[in-house]
Amino acid sequence: MAEELKVGCARPTGGLVGAEEEKQELAESTPTSKGKEMKSMIQVGKPAPDFTAPAYHGGKFVSVKLSDYLGKWVLLCFYPGDFTFV
Amino acid sequence: MSIDSVFVHKMWNDHELSKMVAGGVPFAMLSDAGGKVGTAYGIYNEEMGVETRGRFIIDPDGIVQGFEVLTPPVGRNINESFRQVQAFQHVRNSQGTEATPSGWRPGKMTLKPGPDLVGKVWEVWNTKMAFD
Structure with missing residues (x-):
């Protein structure tokens, strides 16, 4: 299921699936009144954003996808971070 | 999933967590450097640069059925997460014909919402049943 990663000096990164297309769409769309994309909580009953990590x-x-x-x-x-006690 | 690299995950698992859980953490420890995924899920704290304690239940169709978010100093209740997953699984298996009342656990009675049950829940269910 999960593809093994090659270990090198660069830290492996992931991201949202389809994020590149979204960025382009955002660039084309007009900014909101605050000039920044509104942050909102995702909703129950809606698809979970897909990602690779x-x-x-x-x-x-x-x-992992x-x-x-x-x-x-x-x-x-x-969680906030490794070694954060709880 | 946290903002730590997979190398730090390895150190934490191998040097601390494996001493609490035999064989180490049995599931994937995911890395979200930069908080891109956490931001999409609405739980990344930009000021602190870390993820908060968000927990999401995602069903076999990839739909978010529930979530809980806590600030860093308070840990989760794993039993409650399991209970919720069991309840969502039960509802799914009933194809939406059953609903699980407050405090439901496997084996406890469910409700079958419909015209006949409107205003009649008090006849079949009482608040004591919400507690173990």
């Missing part, structure tokens, strides 16, 4: 799993560095887990229940947890 580098990960450490089972002793390996891999790339959320949409690879379609067909399964996913619990996606964010």
Whole structure:
């Protein structure tokens, strides 16, 4: 399922799936009154934003894509940082 | 998922978490440098430059069924997350014909919403049933 990553000196990065197209669309659209895109919470009942992210799993560095887990229940947890006690 | 690199994830797992959980963390520890994913999910704190404690339940169709967000100093309740997933699974298996009342756990009664149940929930369910 997850593709193994080559380990080099560059830190592996991920991002939102389809983010490049979105950026272009934003550039073409008119800015909001505040001149900045409004930040909003995602909504229940709506699709979860798809992404790819580098990960450490089972002793390996891999790339994980959320949409690879379609067909399964996913619990996606964010936290402030490694070694942050709780 | 946090803003830490996968290298830091490895250090944390190998040197601390594997001492709490035999074999180490059994699931993928994801890295979100720059908080791009956290921003899309609305839980990235730009001022502090970290993700807050967001937890999202995503169903097999990729739909967000629920989420919870806590500030950093308070940890989650994993049992409650499991309970919610079990409830969403039950509702999904019933193809939406059943609903799980407050405090539902597997084995407890569900409700079947419909015209006959309007105003009659008090006859079949009481508040004591919300507690374990």
